[in-house]
Amino acid sequence: MTSRLRLRPDGTRAPARVPLSPDDVVDAALAMVDRDGFDSLSMRGLAKEMGVYPTALYWHAGNKAQLLALVCQRVLEEIELPPLDGTAWQDWIVAMGVDARRVLGTHPHLAAYFVSQLQVSTSSLLLAERTLAVLSAAGFHGNTLLFAYNNVLGSIFGWISGEFAADPQDADSTWREHFEAELTATDTTLVPTIRSNLPLVANQAFMLRWSSGPAAPMNGSFDFMLRSLTLGLAAQLKAVSGPPHRSS
Template structure:
């Protein structure tokens, strides 16, 4: 026999629930507890409503995640495209994307795991393509350059903010740090440059970008990408 869902407790009548409230609450849950903690029932409890109200406004969990990513894209503060050359704009845009997604590392880490087609995402694509087109790339080059820029930015963010195991504790991180430190004694190149590599380079980290940001490496990577794209035009 299935359990009866208790009626939400209400001391005073509340205003009608909005989709925006649902998305806001979902983001709060993910930011504080991780994406695994996000459920329609838990969200209903957070908002003190019946689960049916959540489904009405957000659909299923996959649709809810799409709404969340739509919100993240809407919150992006892109630089003024008329004030910068295309290459400067791409660098500024890349930093803006990383800054915004870095506020929600658990969502950033899972960006590439689900296809995203939202109105705000399409508007973002339009803006990027407009700037790249203005930069002088040919019709053939344009989709290649756009995909390169998008993959470089969002692929980096996904990797930098890769989440630690859900049950990770300080002991786990200490173990991983000890394991890496001991293992590199047999790896001369890593050992020689350990000061600048440990916990600062991919495959050598025991903390995610939330705790150990990789901003300098990100900016360097973006500059290298842009310089490479500029060489296509010479």
């Protein structure tokens, strides 16, 4: 059994009494990603932080890609899915979306990675199963079920990824001030609609923000998106179902 290692006063390592577990590795990796971003995660760096040899991490969690998959699974497990019975399908989608945003909002460094990598795990399968079950019970079938499902997950998780996007790479400490100044100084004749709505959209609209979700959450816009999503799906469902048949 692998154990954590502790440092002796002379700098050499001695095995600790507490054995290392896969959960320990995932917890430590998630904490590192939350603190420094997923690009900072390395097996060697994580091993040093945990006080273990890198081989111990590979034994318990596989390589870096496998570890990140376990980290994503851990985050997915934090999402509280509403019950399938007794919840209207529109309310289920809204509740799932709100909690997914809450969870990924607590792990903003992971949000973009989460949606940019294929997710295949017990947790992702459960989310997929529940979402498909809700939509199927609502009356979506065949290709329409597939399209509705992709609209739900794509809209919700794509939004979350965009809202909690990281700062530009290699951005200096003043890039936000520069961006804000450039936005407010842009020629009115070039972007008249932006300039006339600047107090409304500045730092609250995609492509017009200089702060990410943790600093400038887009709560109202996200709620509006969820309502628009469910209303649009309901309209599509009505269109494919056709008018009710009248008895002669």
